[in-house]
Amino acid sequence: MPQEKVLTIQVEGGAAKPGPPLGPTLSSLGLNVKKVVDEINEKTKDFKGMTIPVKITINMSTKEYKIEVGIPTITTLLLREAGASEPSGDPEHKKVGDLKLEKVVEIAVRSRPKLLSKNLENAVKSILGSAKSIGLTVEGKNPKDVIKEIEDGKHKELLEKYENEYLR
Secondary structure, eight states: OOOEEEEEEEEEBTOOOSSTTHHHHHHHTTOOHHHHHHHHHHHHGGGBTSEEEEEEEEETTTOOEEEEEOOOOHHHHHHHHHTOSSOOSSTTTOOOEEEOHHHHHHHHHHTGGGOOOSSHHHHHHHHHHHHHHTTEEETTBOHHHHHHHHHTTTTHHHHHHHHHHHHO
16 A cells, blocks of 8 residues: 655745745655646746645655645635735725625536535625624625625526535
8 A cells, every 4th residue: 555645835926936935845745846846836827926735645655746726715715706915904884895796606506615605696695694793795785684684685697607616
């Protein structure tokens, strides 16, 4: 049975560097540092400017490896989509950005592995709660009001459009 070593690291999307601590660790495991770093950067390029969890599983016998890219935090995704740099220190009174509801739904679909919601509606409501807590509005409204609209069936067509993608 081959022995495996698992490295879990945090990198900035598309900007992993071969320097410490990653480079020396990969080198000590007998891997081509440049090749591994280039592959990490290729796989994380869509998350430029965000911190991303990356898991590298290495077969110590063959030196073959597998790179798995995680998902940024919901807060990071929301702030990026809203064009905000950081959460509001006072979300009730200071708003840092606004999102389209469709972007919130897309974040729910992309974040499915992190969410415990069994359906898209609950996932979207959870993300709207996060948006409220960091000082974002959704289509100019308090996310709490958008949650009420979803519960009242107002955005049923939008949710149905993405439901199958969420359930995959």
